[in-house]
Amino acid sequence: MNFRSIFPLMLLAMQSALPGRDAGARMRLGDEALAAGLWEMAALHFDECLAENSLKPEEKSGVAIRLAEAWIRDGKPAEALALLGESFVSSHPEAPFWKGQALAGLGRFGEALDVLAPLLQDRASPFPSEAAFTVTNLQLALGKPESAMETLDFLASKADAALAAKARLHQVEILLDARKTAKARKIMPDAAAFATADRSLAALLEAQLLLAEGRPADAASVFQSLIDQLQGQSLERHHLAAVGLADTFLARKNPDAASAFLLAFIQANPDSPCLDALFQRLLDAMPASPAVSDPILAKLTEWITPPEFPATGLLVAADSAAGAWPMPGATGELIVHALFTRALGLQRMATPEAAAEARQMLTRLRLSFPEHPLAGRALFESARKALATGEDARAFSMLESLRESSAALRGEAAFLEAKRAFSKGDKARAASLFEEAARSLAENEAKTARFNAAILQLVKTDGNPGPQDPALAADLMLERALSQEDPAAKRAAIEEFLIQHTEHPRVPEARLAAAEAALASGPEVDLSFARAQLETLAAEPEKSATLNPSRLALVRLRIDDLSQQPAAAIATARQILEQFPAEPAAAEAALVLGRNLFQSSSYNEARMVLEKLAASDSDPARAEAAWLLAARSAALIPASQSQQEALALFEKVIALNRPLASIAMLEKARLMIDMNRLMEAAAFLRQWLDSLEKNDPLYLPAGFLLGEAIYGQGGTHPESLTEALAVYDRLLASEPAQPGARHRLQYLRGRTLEQIPDAKDPSRKREREAFIAYYSVLETETPPEEWHYFELCGFRALALLEKAGRWPAAIACARKIASFNGPRAEEAASRANQLQLKHMIWED
Known part of the structure; x- marks a missing residue:
């Protein structure tokens, strides 16, 4: 552990409260903001209050102190130091303490020490112990650990036993960092000396000290007690004990025990704040040349979801x-x-x-x-x-x-043209074409065509009675059912036919069509019903002999596919392609085969299947889909040549100018970005984005990619970050209707702002503006519709607060995140508790 925090920790742990009576609404607002750790807002309100002429001298002095405090906490020590030098505030009892903080904030550590050190002996100083801990941290920042130890000796000499023990703990930690194990052991206080809040830290340091002393078995016992006792310690500290326990196994040359413990602990704590350290120990426990069946590798495979x-x-x-x-x-x-x-x-x-x-x-x-x-x-x-x-x-x-066509196909053609004419409402032409198809097709198909023609002739009679032949009437009932376009309506009509005509010779055909309809009902597919129809057909093979075997196989394929059984779907699709290569079912089977191979990560084979299909399929929609999946497959083959070819495949889809062209454009841009062809991607996306209206559904996704392509050049071209920010601002100005889009944009804006130097101080980044972008999404009273970027913003705001050492604000921010009861609410609440324990932020 390292206590070399440049910004004083104890300063930031202090509660802010304005002494005396309330000075008005602005004072209250400043007070509330300061108490919540929102320094920016607190400084604004205190500054406004200070400008009023109605304040009494002591009130003005107190407001100035609070303003100085807000500025110091907000990273503006120069402004605070200048204010503290004014005559009306310099005599305030807190002025020396805050002056020392301002000097420290300016990096003038020596001068800060000169101001703060005398406060250790000044009984009138409001914050003697806080000043001492601040001095300690300044000395560590100056590379003077011996001086820091002496300052902590001063605290350790105090009558307050808990304070003295806390100081000793800090000394132990410093000595452990310096690998001075014997000295650390010598000054380690007895367990009874610690305040309740410090006991878990003391136990953790004791265990680490034992391990450093070469006593891994003893250290393991203490680490285990910390793991078993959750209460009274932070989540991070509890998990650090797990890391320590793993270290004791490794120190005892027992990597098998270490890996077994780590695998079980990670399994039970998948969101651990110490995953980096835990997984590093897993690597340390792994053999230098692991076997294929290595338990660590096997468990990692389980954790990697497909x-x-x-x-x-x-x-x-x-x-x-x-x-x-x-x-x-x-x-x-x-x-x-x-x-x-x-x-x-x-x-x-x-x-x-x-x-x-x-x-x-x-x-x-x-x-x-x-x-x-x-x-x-x-x-x-x-x-x-x-x-x-x-x-x-x-x-x-x-x-x-x-760093930065033929005569043999004439009937099929007529049949398809008839179906198209019917779908467009031209029933007279459809009837004529069905009759033409009947003259050309084989007997079974011709019968179907004639019945379709009979249906259309019936429709054209405007409701006149149909044929009196019961067999033909039953056939027409079935044909009416089969002509239904809505799958659910078709299935219902077929089921009615099956109820009324249980012995009809076309029952097998009806069952097959009912199964197809059940599988075509969108999200409400009925796999059980479809399977039941196939099982019934299989039980009566002599009655089902007239059915087209490729059609039966295709239904089986759809069931396998919809059941998410890729191995079965692949096997069935291959069988169809081998047995019925010239049948219409072959094309659909090829698409299903290619997609399932793709989903099974067999990208090269998937690409070959899909490219062959796309180049030969007469169905433009299926061919388009095959081209796109082929392009995706090529993109995921980890070879530069294949990825280059994927760009050409995406271009084929774009050139078709069909519904999937926009997806291909997005994915082409995505791939160019991943191939680090950022300038090409940005040029491609700029032209596309400029052609889109702000209300176009593609405006945001194209804009997000453009921002990413430009942002990615920031390592070598820092000015690109400003352009990326402008893109995100442009997208935000389009007032996206989806809350998730606004959350995502604020997250991206914040991330970009964190990389851009401040115009006033190029040595600093625009983290203040980044924080405002992140935190703005939390300023709502109702839970969001979108959680991912909402919580990313919240946790990033929290991270910036922690980075600045703004512990009260960080706790308030974590609790704000938790208050929405989102997916990471427990994590946020735990983090708030951790910060409160670690930094001694107690509530009255």
Whole structure:
């Protein structure tokens, strides 16, 4: 642990309260903001109050102190120091303390020490112990640990036993950081000396001290007690004990015990704040050359959920480019760390298969979690491996991005044309074409065509009685059912036919059609009903002999597909392609085969199947879908040549100018970005975005990608960050209707602002504006409709507050996040408790 915090910790742990009576509404607003840790707002209100002429001298002095405090906490120590130098405030009892803080904030640590050190002996000082802890941290920041130890000795000499013990704990921590184990042991206080709030920290330091002394068994006992006792310690401290326990196993040369414990602990705590450390210990426990059956690698595979895709249909259009890529079925830190750790473990195995899978793991991590910190590490590992295999150009590119017809068909043609004419309402032409089809098609198909013609002739008679022949009437009833366009209505009509005509020779045909209808009812597909129809047909093979076997096989394929059984769907699709290569079912089977191979990560085979289908299929919608899936497959093959070919395949879809063209444009841009062809992607997206109206549903997804492409150039072209911010501002100005879009934009704006230097002080980033962007999404009284970016903003705002050491504000922010009862509410509440315990922020 490291206490070298430049900004004084105890200062930021103090509660702010304005002494004396209320000075009006502005004073109350400033007070509330200061108590919540919102320094920006507090300074605004106090400054306004200070400008009033009605304040009494003591009130004015008190307001000035609070304003100085707000400015110091807001990172404006120069303004605070100037104010504290004014005659009307310099004599205030708190002025020296805050002057020391202002000097420290300016980096004038020596001067700050000169101001604060005398306060340790000044009995009239309002904050002697706080000043002492501040001095300690300043001394550590100046690289004077011995002086810091002396200051803590001063606190340790106080009559307040709890304060003295706390000071000793700080000394122990400093000594452990310096690897001075014997000295740390000598000054470690007895357990009874600690205040309740410090006991868990003391126990953790005791365990770490035992481990450093070479007593891993004794340390393990203490670590285990901390793991068993949750109450009275923070979540992070509890999990650090787990990390320590794993270290004791490793210290005792027992990697099997370490891995078994770590796997069980991570399984029980998938959202641990210490996942980085826990997974690092997993790597430490893994053999240098793990076997394929290694338990760590096996468990990591369990934690890596497979991508999820729609089971049927051509493609599901996404409203963003990210939605068009395979994404994990469940997101979370666990999946990210499991992907990364398994990749590193696989790299230890000297087999081409393991190397290929490791590369795939790292690629998936970067594609699925581009904003996670491990995405950059994954790219680094990919670059490292590329260097090791001699792919220098590729490696350097990645590292740079880290830095910155016939007579025989005449009847079928007529039949299809008839169906199209009927669908358009031209029933007379449809009837004529069905008769033409009947003259050309084989006997069974001709009968169907004649009955369709009879139906249409019946329709054209405007309700005149139909044929008196009962058999023909039954046939017409079935044909009416079969002509229904709505699948649910078709199934209901067929079921009515089956009830009334149980012995009709066309019952098998009806059952097959009913099964097809049950599978075509969108999200309400009835797999059980469809299976039951096939089972009934299979039980009466002599009656079902007239059915088209390819059609039966296609229904079985749809059931396998909709049941999300990829292995079964692949096998059935292959069977159809082998047995019925010239049948219409073959094309649909090829699409299902290609999609399931894609979903099974067999990208190369999927691409071959889909490209062959797309180049030969006469159905433009299916061909378009096949081209797009082929392009996706090529994009996911971890080879630069394949990804280059994927761009050409996406261009084929775009050139078709059909419904999926926009998805192809999004995915082409996505791929260019992932290939680090950022300038090309940005140029492509700028032109496209400029052609779209603000209310176009593609405006936001295209804009998001444009912002990403420009933002990605920020490493080598810092001015790109300002342009990316302008894109996000442009999108925000379009007033997106979806709350989630606004949340996402504020998150992206904040992330970008965090990288842009402040115009007034280029050495600082625009984190103040970033915080405002993040926190603005929390300023609502009702739970949001979208949680992901809402909570990302909240936790990023929380992170900035923690980074600045603004502990009361961080606790308030965490509680604000938790108050919405979202997916991460428990995490936020736990974080608030952790901060409160760790930084001694108690409520009255």
